[in-house]
Amino acid sequence: MISVQAIRFSDDVPAMQRFLETLGLSASVTSGDWAVMESGSGQVLLHGTANATSGAQSGGTQLTFETDELDSVTKEFGVTPVDEAWGRSLFLTDPLGAEVVVNETQTDHYGYQQHQAHPDASLAVVPVRFTDPQGAYADFLTRLGLRADGDDADYRAFVADQCSVGLHVDRPEESQQYVAVGAGAQVHLTFTSTGDVRALGEKLRAAGYAELRVDTTFGTMIEVTDPDGRLVQVHWA
Template sequence: MNDVVIRPLRFTADVQAMRQFLETLGLAPRVEGEQGSWVDMVAGDGMVALHDAASSSTGGKHGDTRLSFEAEDIDRLRDRLVAAGHEDATTWDEAYGRVLSVTAPGGLVIWIDERSEDLYGYKLHRTPPDPRLTVAPHLSGATPDWTPFLEFLGVRQPVALDQAGDFAVRLDFRTTETLTGVAARLQAAGYSAELDGTTIHITDPDGQPVRVHG
């Protein structure tokens, strides 16, 4: 099983503020850069990556969220993609590890990082995340062929597709914790959080909307 984990990538002007927000939700840091410009946050299922927007080499702007992934074996995944007709699937080495890129539906190029035990100078954390929380991003402007594409990659985490508008990624989560408990914890920490039926509506420290679904 070549487990592929979805990992929305948020570019932010304040990595620490976003990290504290995600920790309040129940995520925990796994790997972070020594200078604090990057941190991978894990949920019970799925991940969110935070990257300092000012040091982005790919043009990431404050508040932007991009779609990225992590996989156990990107060589095997590349071979499967090429065999299925994704001839542009390519792997290469970056300073932090190995990466696969491939064109997804709609012409969007996505990156899939290979999971590695070599920390490349990064700091490892072992704090467990809340097992009740799942990363479940919302994709706007996503055509229906995203569903079979994500299934082919092997992504288990739920992804909501909305065909309206331009392509965009919103940080959404699902939890088996009571939503009243989640909302109370967020409000006590000073975050704008409103419970509306089976969904909590939040504005995160970057000023972006976040949803937590029951």
């Protein structure tokens, strides 16, 4: 099984955790500068920048994966996994030359606090990578075990066992406002939902996230500024 994750580096992990909880995610693992936030499908990992060995900048979001079949991925890509203190990881170079990490499913949380998560089941994480949806990145995701859903020229979703990755044609004047500059496979943090759009908008405003808008140009979407100053979108399926 392979699951999609998005890891967000932040100078204020507690503020980002509160924001994601307002959206409907729920923490399953926490420490002072780390949180695993569960949605109905997929995870957002929060990582404090102070302890980021990669030099990641606050507000950057990287595409990562988790699998319980790391040996199969290792065989497919011919790359040797690295044994980290908490488990094994595979470091792949994607078609855009960025690093994508595939982590082995973690069974020992080494003293981090574990919680019973209760996420909104209607919400799913969909990190979006800006690149040709029909090009080499599609093949890369397919080799990881994801399957294409749709054949639109501008956008395609690639579905994993948990969550999905969106590939969106890169128009720099558009994508630059959504994706940070930095290490790793930078993605735009987005979600899909089958819930009540009006109720979520009211919930965000009541929690103090006033910088949001509702767009119905191409379906219904909420766009809101998160505590790191990044634009986050929720799209209605």
